[in-house]
Amino acid sequence: MSTLIQEKLAQATQILDEFGVDLWLTFVRETSMSPDPALDLIAGVDMTWQSAFMVGRNGRHTAIVGFYDGENVRNLNAYDEVIGYHEGIGQHLLAVLKQYNPQRIAINYSENDVAADGLSHGLYLALQQYLAETPYADRLESAEQIIAAVRGRKSPAEVERVRQAIVITEQLFDEVEQFARPGMTQRQIAAFVHKRVDEMGLGYAWPKPFNPIVTCGPESAVGHAAPGDVVLQKGHTLHLDLGVKKDDYCSDIQRMWYVLDDGETEAPPEVQRAFDIVYGAIKAGELALGPGTPGWEVDKAARDFIVDNGFPEYMHGFGHLLGRSAHDGATILGPRWERYAGICELPVEVGNIFTLELHVVVPERGIMSLEEDVLVTTDGVEYLSTPQTALRLIRP
Amino acid sequence: MSTLIQEKLAQATQILDEFGVDLWLTFVRETSMSPDPALDLIAGVDMTWQSAFMVGRNGRHTAIVGFYDGENVRNLNAYDEVIGYHEGIGQHLLAVLKQYNPQRIAINYSENDVAADGLSHGLYLALQQYLAETPYADRLESAEQIIAAVRGRKSPAEVERVRQAIVITEQLFDEVEQFARPGMTQRQIAAFVHKRVDEMGLGYAWPKPFNPIVTCGPESAVGHAAPGDVVLQKGHTLHLDLGVKKDDYCSDIQRMWYVLDDGETEAPPEVQRAFDIVYGAIKAGELALGPGTPGWEVDKAARDFIVDNGFPEYMHGFGHLLGRSAHDGATILGPRWERYAGICELPVEVGNIFTLELHVVVPERGIMSLEEDVLVTTDGVEYLSTPQTALRLIRP
Numbered sequence: 001m002s003t004l005i006q007e008k009l010a011q012a013t014q015i016l017d018e019f020g021v022d023l024w025l026t027f028v029r030e031t032s033m034s035p036d037p038a039l040d041l042i043a044g045v046d047m048t049w050q051s052a053f054m055v056g057r058n059g060r061h062t063a064i065v066g067f068y069d070g071e072n073v074r075n076l077n078a079y080d081e082v083i084g085y086h087e088g089i090g091q092h093l094l095a096v097l098k099q100y101n102p103q104r105i106a107i108n109y110s111e112n113d114v115a116a117d118g119l120s121h122g123l124y125l126a127l128q129q130y131l132a133e134t135p136y137a138d139r140l141e142s143a144e145q146i147i148a149a150v151r152g153r154k155s156p157a158e159v160e161r162v163r164q165a166i167v168i169t170e171q172l173f174d175e176v177e178q179f180a181r182p183g184m185t186q187r188q189i190a191a192f193v194h195k196r197v198d199e200m201g202l203g204y205a206w207p208k209p210f211n212p213i214v215t216c217g218p219e220s221a222v223g224h225a226a227p228g229d230v231v232l233q234k235g236h237t238l239h240l241d242l243g244v245k246k247d248d249y250c251s252d253i254q255r256m257w258y259v260l261d262d263g264e265t266e267a268p269p270e271v272q273r274a275f276d277i278v279y280g281a282i283k284a285g286e287l288a289l290g291p292g293t294p295g296w297e298v299d300k301a302a303r304d305f306i307v308d309n310g311f312p313e314y315m316h317g318f319g320h321l322l323g324r325s326a327h328d329g330a331t332i333l334g335p336r337w338e339r340y341a342g343i344c345e346l347p348v349e350v351g352n353i354f355t356l357e358l359h360v361v362v363p364e365r366g367i368m369s370l371e372e373d374v375l376v377t378t379d380g381v382e383y384l385s386t387p388q389t390a391l392r393l394i395r396p
Numbered sequence: 397m398s399t400l401i402q403e404k405l406a407q408a409t410q411i412l413d414e415f416g417v418d419l420w421l422t423f424v425r426e427t428s429m430s431p432d433p434a435l436d437l438i439a440g441v442d443m444t445w446q447s448a449f450m451v452g453r454n455g456r457h458t459a460i461v462g463f464y465d466g467e468n469v470r471n472l473n474a475y476d477e478v479i480g481y482h483e484g485i486g487q488h489l490l491a492v493l494k495q496y497n498p499q500r501i502a503i504n505y506s507e508n509d510v511a512a513d514g515l516s517h518g519l520y521l522a523l524q525q526y527l528a529e530t531p532y533a534d535r536l537e538s539a540e541q542i543i544a545a546v547r548g549r550k551s552p553a554e555v556e557r558v559r560q561a562i563v564i565t566e567q568l569f570d571e572v573e574q575f576a577r578p579g580m581t582q583r584q585i586a587a588f589v590h591k592r593v594d595e596m597g598l599g600y601a602w603p604k605p606f607n608p609i610v611t612c613g614p615e616s617a618v619g620h621a622a623p624g625d626v627v628l629q630k631g632h633t634l635h636l637d638l639g640v641k642k643d644d645y646c647s648d649i650q651r652m653w654y655v656l657d658d659g660e661t662e663a664p665p666e667v668q669r670a671f672d673i674v675y676g677a678i679k680a681g682e683l684a685l686g687p688g689t690p691g692w693e694v695d696k697a698a699r700d701f702i703v704d705n706g707f708p709e710y711m712h713g714f715g716h717l718l719g720r721s722a723h724d725g726a727t728i729l730g731p732r733w734e735r736y737a738g739i740c741e742l743p744v745e746v747g748n749i750f751t752l753e754l755h756v757v758v759p760e761r762g763i764m765s766l767e768e769d770v771l772v773t774t775d776g777v778e779y780l781s782t783p784q785t786a787l788r789l790i791r792p
Contacts, residue, residue: 030510032602033721037429046603048723049735067711072606072622086711088734109517111525114426121505121520122513122538129507142518206428207442210468226468315463315482325429327444338484339445 005078007155008041009061015149016057022102024146026053027119027127036118038108038147040248040324045072050089050126053079056100064092090130097136105136106143112342115329116147148330152321153351159375159384161249162322162353165205166373166385169244169251172196182234182259182396186214186227189240197244205243205250205326212242217366234396235261237271237366239359243326252326252355253385254371257392267391274311274360274368275391281305282356282370282387285318285333289348289356290380295319296344298333302358311360317344319354322373328353352376353384401474403551404437405457411545412453418498420542422449423515423523432514434504434543436644436720441468446485446522449475452496460488486526493532501532502539508738511725512543544726548717549747555771555780557645558718558749561601562769562781565640565647568592578630578655578792582610582623585636593640601639601646601722608638613762630792631657633667633762635755639722648722648751649781650767653788663787670707670756670764671787677701678752678766678783681714681729685744685752686776691715692740694729698754707756713740715750718769724749748772749780 016024026043028036029050042053049066056062063079070084083092109124110116119127131137154162172193179192193212197204204211214220214227217236232238236259243252256275258267266272285302299318307313317334320327331346333354348354354376359369373385412420424432425446438449445462452458459475466480479488505520506512515523527533550558568589575588589608593600600607610616610623613632628634632655639648652671654663662668681698695714703709713730716723727742729750744750750772755765769781 030723033433033723033725034510034513035431046606075622090734109521111518111522113518114430114516117430117516117518119517120510120513121515121517122507122509124517124520125505126507210442226471327426327429329429338486 004155004157005042005044005076007157008150009055009078011153011155012042012055012146012150013057013059015146016055018149019145021104021106021141021143021146022057023100023104024055024106024143026108027051027123028053029123034120036108037115037325037329038118038143038151041150043073043076043078044248045069045076050123052089052093052096054096054100056102058100060100062096064089064096093130094134097134102136103139104141105139106146107140108143108147110142110144110147113144113148113330114327115151115325116142116144144330148346149349151323151328152330153349154323154353154375155351158249158323159351159353161247162251162373163384165244165246165249165251166253168200168202168246169242169253170386172242172244173240173253173255176240177257177392177394180232180238180257180394182232182394184232185229186216186220186232187229189214189232190227193240193242203245205245205252212240215239215367215369218361218364220366232259234259235264235365237362237368238394239367239369241369241371248324250322250324250326251373251385252322252371253373254357254369255388255392256368256370257394259394260396267393268365271362271365271368272391274362277306277309277311278358278360278368278370279389280309281358282372285356286374286381289333289354289374289376291348291350291376291378293348294345295331295333295348296336296340298348299335299344302356303335306358306360314358314360318358319356322353322355348376350376350378400551400553401438401440401472403553404546405451405474407549407551408438408451408542408546409453409455411542412451414545415541417500417502417537417539417542418453419496419500420451420502420539422504423447423519424449425519430516432504433511433721433725434514434539434547437546439469439472439474440644441465441472446519448485448489448492450492450496452498454496456496458492460485460492489526490530493530498532499535500537501535502542503536504539504543506538506540506543509540509544509726510723511547511721512538512540540726544742545745547719547724548726549745550719550749550771551747554645554719555749557643558647558769559780561640561642561645561647562649564596564598564642565638565649566782568638568640569636569649569651572636573653573788573790576628576634576653576790578628578790580628581625582612582616582628583625585610585628586623589636589638599641601641601648608636611635611763611765614757614760616762628655630655631761633758633764634790635763635765637765637767644720646718646720646722647769647781648718648767649769650753650765651784651788652764652766653790655790656792663789664761667758667761667764668787670758673702673705673707674754674756674764674766675785676705677754678768681752682770682777685729685750685770685772687744687746687772687774689744690741691727691729691744692732692736694744695731695740698752699731702754702756710754710756714754715752718749718751744772746772746774
């Protein structure tokens with residue numbers, strides 16, 4: 001754990017230099033109730049009282065934390081100085097700021113990127129109070145670019161962890177294929193996956209009640225609904241959206257099956273065509289994905305493919321970053337809609353791991369939805385998941 | 397689950413009326429990465445895109461959420477209207493605000509109370525953007541009083557859940573007493589508890605690496621450290637701080653043992669005296685605890701007792717609220733220090749559940765630390781935990 005923290009802190013120092021920011025200040029409290037996603041990257045331990053984690057462009061790292069949390073931060077061997085306070089953080093914060101004397105101070109707020117928006121409004125006001133009548137109050141700015149880079153540019157060790165999560169997820173899909181039969185409910189299929197995930201001691205990439213999402217035929221709601229009592233039937237599609245968390249890193253993959261009807265040996269043409277178009281759209285997006293491309297352009301390639309083939313466009317983004325969280329913040333491969341403003345324009349970077357995902361609906365049959373996980377390289381794209389190139393079949 | 401949500405929403409409406417606030421607006425996004433503690437009280441489901449939960453003094457409840465999250469909110473049967481949007485929340489938010497036309501709008505920020513500070517600074521700025529050039533921008537205020545009341549005044553159903561978590565915790569302490577023997581490390585004792593908690597399918601009231609805290613003799617760090625390799629020895633104290641989460645509600649209890657040395661049949665006088673003083677201080681605090689008393693007065697009663705008996709004062713608060721979280725926000729039974737400003741002055745209310753906790757150190761022997769969980773009633777205090785009235789002994 002703490003090797004990864006040391007790696008990310010060293011990377012953060014370089015990124016501060018790249019953006020000309022002198023100090024990155026992560027200011028938190030009671031993080032088990034009110035977590036700051038950035039804290040996981042640079043400490044990975046929970047804090048109780050108000051705590052300040054300071055990463056300097058000069059390479060110096062200081063933490064000011066409640067006395068009883070000091071030991072855990074010292075054990076990371078990642079901070080040059082760990083100050084454990086008793087009564088209040090204010091005077092310590094000012095003293096350390098004076099040592100750094102930063103001209104530009106980045107703090108964790110962002111209108112657009114949730115992963116860079118860990119500072120609560122109340123703590124922002126508290127920070128303003130501490131800094132009142134110092135020159136530092138006017139030097140605060142958003143850390144969104146810094147966090148997007150630290151979080152988004154995965155180190156080799158981080159990529160390896162995502163890879164391991166994916167391997168297990170694909171194994172689980174194989175097990176589901178053996179398990180699922182017509183007559184089972186969404187709930188039964190989800191329960192099977194839960195049993196296996198829990199047995200293996202894995203975590204969930206998003207909350208367990210909605211993970212996996214299991215969609216059976218045309219009756220299931222599309223989206224983030226909890227698996228219910230809809231029954232898997234012959235002649236319908238089965239869709240799973242599953243993400244596990246292993247060693248703090250996530251997978252997020254969607255897979256498709258068709259349940260053969262009596263006398264069928266393959267899916268009917270309209271189901272097969274829907275698969276082909278969804279597969280083709282992912283391929284079109286993949287070909288548009290590369291370092292420097294703004295997110296919306298990648299989405300547009302996939303979206304145009306869908307629309308050009310006569311399907312209605314999907315009402316979500318084509319992909320998101322993946323890492324410590326399933327939705328790992330920052331850059332979205334999404335259309336230029338209000339809710340993607342500021343994040344769909346960001347450029348794709350080497351080391352980013354993205355999902356590529358979209359769906360269409362086949363009337364009377366169910367949804368057709370795929371999702372792959374890919375790494376952006378200097379050349380383009382490396383698949384971390386084993387792409388689904390053919391519709392999988394369930395034989396009753 | 398959703399009965400509890402309906403109960404809390406009805407209670408929230410009454411509380412809005414009590415404070416003369418027209419609308420309570422909880423504004424969130426990607427809550428599995430960036431949770432708002434207040435959302436658990438009024439929805440208990442995770443949201444993906446920007447979402448607004450509006451509780452009206454007029455008894456009307458509206459949710460505006462991303463299209464794919466709509467189903468989960470509708471399933472709560474707790475909101476009169478659930479609007480699922482596709483492209484952006486802005487226009488819907490303004491339209492619904494116009495219907496309510498509130499004069500006072502409470503939003504979730506607080507400098508002092510983490511449980512009322514779920515609104516991120518970035519979302520606060522986004523909200524300001526949406527409301528720009530409307531009369532509502534100037535009508536925003538902190539919801540800290542409302543959240544403190546909704547969260548702090550436990551319904552009978554909530555008290556029952558805490559009670560159940562406590563019953564299991566006390567059972568676990570009994571099991572630890574059978575298990576723990578001199579020669580074992582902190583880590584071994586913690587692993588035993590983890591095994592049992594996991595077997596029972598329970599959650600942890602705070603993160604598992606630091607739950608339970610296991611303190612063996614004088615070498616262990618006091619506070620929030622992860623259990624390490626310190627060995628339990630004869631003539632030393634053993635201390636556990638354990639909290640489980642069952643049906644979303646928590647326990648938080650500390651218990652003390654003394655490991656008899658060869659030839660001993662009871663603890664040495666200095667150990668026994670430390671227990672008596674800590675027990676007496678909790679009793680002194682309990683007697684000061686009742687509806688209307690400011691938190692700091694309760695702390696002072698316990699603190700004075702410790703100091704009057706010649707021990708140094710403990711460098712933390714005497715108690716905190718307990719419920720959905722171990723540290724359940726709002727009122728602190730703590731001294732008037734900088735870090736308790738604004739929360740140690742709050743009055744104790746009927747229906748609050750508090751921890752009562754403090755420690756002293758016995759040189760060469762280890763710490764002596766107790767923690768009880770109590771409910772505030774109209775008359776004073778009801779113990780939810782079975783108070784530890786005598787030092788427990790481990791016979792090698």
